[in-house]
Amino acid sequence: MTDSQHPTNTTTGPEDADAPLHRRGIKSYVIRAGRMTPAQTRGLEVVWPRLGLTIADGRQDLDALFGRQAPRVVEIGFGMGNSLIEQAERHPDTDFIGIEVHAPGVGKLLDEADKRGLTNLCVYREDALAVLEQCIPEASLTTVQLFFPDPWPKKKHHKRRIVQPAFVELIRTRLKPGGTFHMATDWEAYAEWMAEVMQAAPGYASTASQETAPYVPRPTFRPLTKFEARGEKLGHGVWDLIYRREDETC
Template sequence: MTPTPFLTPLSPPRPVRSFVRREGRITEAQRRALETLSSCYQVPGGEDALDLAALFGREAERYLEIGCGAGETLVALAACHPENDYLGVEVYRPGLGRLLRDIAAAALVNVRVLVDDAVEVLAERVPDHCLSGVYLFFPDPWPKSRHHKRRLIQPPFATLLREKLRPHGRVFVATDWEDYALHILSVMSGEAGFVNLAGTAAFAPRPCWRPLTRYEQRARQRGYVVRDMVFAPAIHSQTGRTAERL
């Protein structure tokens, strides 16, 4: 009798992530901020759904920035709108160090940061229909064709965004990569339940409230065209009008 070979169980396929963890160079000031301020502003990891009222100590309009980087946009919006609460999701430690330092310097009490994969945060921790807005400013375009599967904005992700938005919610997107901009228009105007508020296949004017970050300044200097988009849940949208609300 031929012996049966030992079969090892197949491992589940690795999830395709929209980011690669790179530590990068951390300054001493950033390191100190990570060590001393994380407990004040960073949301502990885990899989439990967030109790946002308990996290911020109040009820308010809530906004999520995915890939908040060093927090230039997040800090500026939180400082201008103390009546709103803001969540930032980021995985790169150098940017987080600067973000935590700037939150503390501005004495902001309406900002919290999650260090995790944004897809997992949305799927597992953010309650449904709780966000008034989601910001996706300059997500990694993954320009090579073989890497397009890593792009964050894909149909399943768009559907997830729709589930987390309140009826009046908005998704604000900006990118300096034309091919990705066209991809985003296609995905978000597809079957995800969104309407492009600038009109079919159109881009929105640059919002006056969106800070000009160092990244965008460099993109402009290199000749890249920045394209803005605003999407709303289809049932509550008004086609042809661009929402300027925060």
């Protein structure tokens, strides 16, 4: 389960779509301290110069970055990176960009990517909103993934949830027409929140069937994490929501 992209006033519902994405003092994540293993340290020190990106690098030409034209996937808050590594290894014809703020997870992913010889993966250790706004070109992504973000379950903390109207509108502008925004959560109340936000969001269409709407069965292309597998054994639910950008202009 990822914690990286995990908003206090009296309003507890989703914000308006034109609300500012950056408000000082309100973050959708908390950076937690953690010990670094030798492999994680190696990833940050040795592999980062090759696969790491920063906001200071500016807006990317993704074809130039990866040296080819290919489907492009951004995963926000990849945690320790197991799912993202598996996807990048399983789909060498797709390019992946991971965004995560926690050093141990970034280090682990970089170390694994290097050991497996992956060349279709780059990483930001930055705030996801800033990366999307400043670094990712409009209409450039095939998919944006947000798996198991921090649900901020307390009512007074709901405004810290990353899924807000302004956020999903930003995602829409970065998706190609026909591109998809895929969310997954193990908190039913957060799944309902996500569905409420997406139902009101312009320019999206749910991919769920009438029988399962607003949710979709767990797609086989989303790797099953150890956390999720353990939860399934305990009878915990997981809700997947996939929405397609359906308009032709940003």
